[in-house]
Amino acid sequence: MKNRKVVIVGGVAGGASCAARLRRVDETAEIVVFEKGQFVSFANCGLPYHVGNVIPEEESLVLATPELFLERFRISVKTGHEVLSVNREKKVVVVREAATGRESEEAYDFLVLAPGAVPLVPPIPGLDLEGVFTVRTIPDTRVILRWLKETQAKSAVVAGAGFIGLEMAENLRHLGLEVSVVEMGRQILPPMDPEVVRPIERLMEEKGVRLFLGDAVAKVEKTGNGKFAVHAKSGKMLEADLVISALGVRPDVSLARAAGLEIGERGGIRVDEQMRTSDPSIFAVGDAIEVRDIVTGQWMLLALAGPANRQGRIAADALAGREARFRGVQGTAVCGVFGMAAAATGASEKALQRAGITDYEVAYLHPKDHVGYYPGAEVLHIKVLYRKGDGRLLGAQAVGFADAPRKVDVFAALLQMGGTVHDLEEAELCYSPQYGAAKDAVNFAGMLASNSLRGDVKLLKWPEEAAALGGCVLDVRDADELEEEGFFPGAIHIPLNELRDRLEELPKGQTIRVYCRVGVRGYYACRILTQNGFDCENLSGGWLTGRDLLREG
Numbered sequence: 001m002k003n004r005k006v007v008i009v010g011g012v013a014g015g016a017s018c019a020a021r022l023r024r025v026d027e028t029a030e031i032v033v034f035e036k037g038q039f040v041s042f043a044n045c046g047l048p049y050h051v052g053n054v055i056p057e058e059e060s061l062v063l064a065t066p067e068l069f070l071e072r073f074r075i076s077v078k079t080g081h082e083v084l085s086v087n088r089e090k091k092v093v094v095v096r097e098a099a100t101g102r103e104s105e106e107a108y109d110f111l112v113l114a115p116g117a118v119p120l121v122p123p124i125p126g127l128d129l130e131g132v133f134t135v136r137t138i139p140d141t142r143v144i145l146r147w148l149k150e151t152q153a154k155s156a157v158v159a160g161a162g163f164i165g166l167e168m169a170e171n172l173r174h175l176g177l178e179v180s181v182v183e184m185g186r187q188i189l190p191p192m193d194p195e196v197v198r199p200i201e202r203l204m205e206e207k208g209v210r211l212f213l214g215d216a217v218a219k220v221e222k223t224g225n226g227k228f229a230v231h232a233k234s235g236k237m238l239e240a241d242l243v244i245s246a247l248g249v250r251p252d253v254s255l256a257r258a259a260g261l262e263i264g265e266r267g268g269i270r271v272d273e274q275m276r277t278s279d280p281s282i283f284a285v286g287d288a289i290e291v292r293d294i295v296t297g298q299w300m301l302l303a304l305a306g307p308a309n310r311q312g313r314i315a316a317d318a319l320a321g322r323e324a325r326f327r328g329v330q331g332t333a334v335c336g337v338f339g340m341a342a343a344a345t346g347a348s349e350k351a352l353q354r355a356g357i358t359d360y361e362v363a364y365l366h367p368k369d370h371v372g373y374y375p376g377a378e379v380l381h382i383k384v385l386y387r388k389g390d391g392r393l394l395g396a397q398a399v400g401f402a403d404a405p406r407k408v409d410v411f412a413a414l415l416q417m418g419g420t421v422h423d424l425e426e427a428e429l430c431y432s433p434q435y436g437a438a439k440d441a442v443n444f445a446g447m448l449a450s451n452s453l454r455g456d457v458k459l460l461k462w463p464e465e466a467a468a469l470g471g472c473v474l475d476v477r478d479a480d481e482l483e484e485e486g487f488f489p490g491a492i493h494i495p496l497n498e499l500r501d502r503l504e505e506l507p508k509g510q511t512i513r514v515y516c517r518v519g520v521r522g523y524y525a526c527r528i529l530t531q532n533g534f535d536c537e538n539l540s541g542g543w544l545t546g547r548d549l550l551r552e553g
Helices: 012-025 044-051 066-073 138-151 163-174 198-206 254-258 305-319 349-354 404-416 421-426 441-454 479-485 496-505 520-530 542-549
Strands: 005-009 030-035 062-064 076-079 081-087 092-097 103-107 110-113 117-119 155-159 178-183 210-213 217-222 228-232 237-240 242-245 249-251 282-284 333-337 340-346 360-365 380-387 393-400 472-475 512-515 536-539
Touching (some): 012 030, 012 066, 012 305, 163 198, 178 228, 198 393, 340 404, 349 393, 360 441, 380 441, 393 421, 404 421, 421 441, 496 520, 520 536
Parallel strands (some): 005 030, 005 110, 030 076, 155 242, 178 210, 472 512
Antiparallel strands (some): 117 249, 228 237, 340 393, 360 380, 380 393
């Protein structure tokens, strides 16, 4: 590797981290970075918060400059330079300088492609109008902020309810705009499971954001009064002063495809464990590549900064002759909306079903983030997916106002190590009244799942339609809870404390489906019933889960 020349196409997370890491492990390499934009390293995750003035200064988003790369690392960074083509036989790239239009060739010994992803812009009429924006770069935020100021905008429509869509909706709402979100799926945050994100949907509506789920933008047009008319496929028409197109991203593989590199089945650049492409002299990292899901084993696209940074480091180590290998991804991510966080790691139930994986169980729980006697305790909504038989952790999702990301980080670390729900049960975590509990929410998740694997209780997942539950349903909550929160139609009501004295009211010839508010009293009831000769199942997560899953049927 000594004295070799490495050309890196693209900066930001993957390319910039590769360049810096390579210099740290090889002082002799000549490293040149070409970035077609104005910034080689910036925090694109912070863009919505700059629009919302949470991060007032644009300079705060700039993580490193070409001057820093040169002075500290002796790396030549050329912004405003677009790589147009790759000649693999000659090992040269053709580069165009934006300011002058001048084209030149740059030779390489090794090439690293980090072109990232580009906003997905479907062929929807009107998405190319002035005043319809994507949010991907610092210049994008500049034009949005200028438009907001010049038009004195009072309303906005956001197309798409993924991370960027929700963060933009929140920040525009903070600025005082009326905001509507149109999402083709029947839920926000499509990678997560629908019942898990219901609390955030309710919160957004409470904060004045109108959600139009199960719909899609069909057309955008300018009206006579200078506003936009956003037409949905359902026939609804929403009027707005600006439109944010947050419909996702697609890998930028144009350069790789033209160079004849292998493109995977999901449309990303195919690489091996050391980030090599089908050409051993060319590596690729970041949002433009396909990655392997360590839970399902399938190839996927994942536009997240954390994996991109790790891939950059892996490529640098491989270039330096080290044995580092990229292990794949588990999709650990978090999104905050109006103070509530939605975090996830591993596979969702939808992802397992898409992959044809059926040997899994589901556990729901709704613990407090710390002990209830200490002020400020908040409810967490947690869903855990684990494999039947050995209890191997497959995925976890959590939503709440406090501590959801930390809980998911614990799940993520154990999932990465091949951990099981029994490991969750035994996890030794920090405890102080203001931070957790002697039995942490993570421990409770493990105990709940482990109890089901040991045969102490049968867990039953709530169906989506009320009619599908059927049979004998037992509600063991107190009477005032039924009045305040609602109940399953047709359920027998026997409060837990009265259950032992009223067993004769229950049929022994059929399975009894038991529920309480969050699942704990349902478990207690099942232990009583099982030891008295009844066949029973505990409806996982209790009524707090059931109300978000059940539809009339």
